[in-house]
Amino acid sequence: MWRWVHKYGSPPVFYRISGRLLPWLWGLFAILLGWGLYGALISSPPDYQQGESVRIVYIHVPAAWNSMFIYVAMAVSGLIALVWRIKVAEIVLIASAPIGAMFTFLALVTGSLWGKPMWGAWWVWDARLTSELILLFLYLGVIALHGAIEDRRTAARAVSILALVGVVNIPIIHFSVEWWNTLHQPATITKFEKPSMHIDMLVPLLVMALAFKLFYVNTLLMRARGELLERERDVKWVKELAS
Amino acid sequence: MAEYFEMGGYGFYVWTSYGIALVAMLATVWGARQRHRRQLARVVRRQKREQAGKR
Numbered sequence: 001m002w003r004w005v006h007k008y009g010s011p012p013v014f015y016r017i018s019g020r021l022l023p024w025l026w027g028l029f030a031i032l033l034g035w036g037l038y039g040a041l042i043s044s045p046p047d048y049q050q051g052e053s054v055r056i057v058y059i060h061v062p063a064a065w066n067s068m069f070i071y072v073a074m075a076v077s078g079l080i081a082l083v084w085r086i087k088v089a090e091i092v093l094i095a096s097a098p099i100g101a102m103f104t105f106l107a108l109v110t111g112s113l114w115g116k117p118m119w120g121a122w123w124v125w126d127a128r129l130t131s132e133l134i135l136l137f138l139y140l141g142v143i144a145l146h147g148a149i150e151d152r153r154t155a156a157r158a159v160s161i162l163a164l165v166g167v168v169n170i171p172i173i174h175f176s177v178e179w180w181n182t183l184h185q186p187a188t189i190t191k192f193e194k195p196s197m198h199i200d201m202l203v204p205l206l207v208m209a210l211a212f213k214l215f216y217v218n219t220l221l222m223r224a225r226g227e228l229l230e231r232e233r234d235v236k237w238v239k240e241l242a243s
Numbered sequence: 244m245a246e247y248f249e250m251g252g253y254g255f256y257v258w259t260s261y262g263i264a265l266v267a268m269l270a271t272v273w274g275a276r277q278r279h280r281r282q283l284a285r286v287v288r289r290q291k292r293e294q295a296g297k298r
Contacts, residue, residue, distance in 0.1 A: 041261075052250035056260045063264070102271050110260045117256050215268060219275045226279035233286055242283075242290035 011228050012237035014088065018221045025218050032211035039204025047201075054201070056114040062209040064107035066216055067135060068170050070100035074142070075167040078160030087231070088224075090156035093163060094146050095223035099216055101139035108132060119183060127176035128184035131169060138166040152231060 040058035047054035074096045080089035111129070112122045123129065142159050149155035177186040188197050189205075197205075232238045250257045 046251060051253060053253040053256055055250065055253075055257050059260055059264045098274070099271055102267050106264055106267055109263055113256045113260045113263075117253055215271075219271050222272070222275035222279055226275070226282045229279070229282035229286055233282075233289065238286055239290060242286045 011087070011232050011235070015225055015228055015237075015241075018225060022218060022221060025214065025221070029211060029214045029218060032207055032214060036204055036208035036211050039200075040208060044201050044204050045198070050118060053114060053117050056110050058205055058208050060107060060110040060114060061205060062212040063103045063110060064132070065209055066212045067100060067104040067107050067132070068173060069213070070096050070103060070216055071135060071138070071163075071170055072167065074100065075163045075170075078163035081156055081160045082164070090153075090160070091224050091227045091231070092220065093159060094142075094156065095220055095227055096216075097139055097142045097146070097159075099219050099223070101136060101143065103212070103216075104132065104136040104139055108136065124183050126182040126184055127180040128173065128182050131173040131176050134169055135166075135173060138162075138169060141166075 036058070040055055044055075044058075046052045050057075074093050077089040077093040077096070080086055081093060108129075111132075115124070116122050142162055145162055146155045146159045149158055176182060177184055189202070229238055229241075248254055248258070
């Protein structure tokens, strides 16, 4: 496994392979998004209580899942960066932050746009909403901290620690709807029980979630490639690339 | 068709959500693309300068 990590973790190999993969990954994303959007906007039925406003959920839930998933990915990269000092882990960490912040923002805004007609309020200080807002601040904190430290390796160490400390917020977001009496509804889809959702709604939701995950992977690869060129500008393979 | 876009009275909320999602995701892709291009251009510029210096 370590040999595999070193081979594909080596910057020139990563740069070349990701460059070749990206067009295909974007193609796959387009297919998934098309399928997901068709399901979300056309083929799925309106909800018996929420009516057509339920269509917002097909963006809101995948965005919210991504906001947590990306943070965990960031924290894991932070741990790897701290313990093994692997450069690619540092790059994944910092390249993930703006993408995660975007999805957190999206989850909050679409939640607000759903909350207004359904709850009658754009915002309430309920545990789920508040912890998700803290997640946004954590992302912005990671970005700001990284930008404030000149030296790349020191900056990477600092944001690794911040990402790791902040990961405590993730279970809080996840369990907030169970621990506290929130206005936000509890989970509909859980690992252990049959989802209490009709298949015509569940499939588009999961397809959209998959499309959003792929969006993260693709934009992460793009950002990582840029970051890699900047860090390795004095290394032979980058110089060869330019000529 | 117009009825479809009204979304049973929730048209504003639904389409604003999808619109913001579209803009935010496009901006993310654009930002990632610009970053990579800028770095690549910088590397090429440096390379040219160094080669000019050698001659």
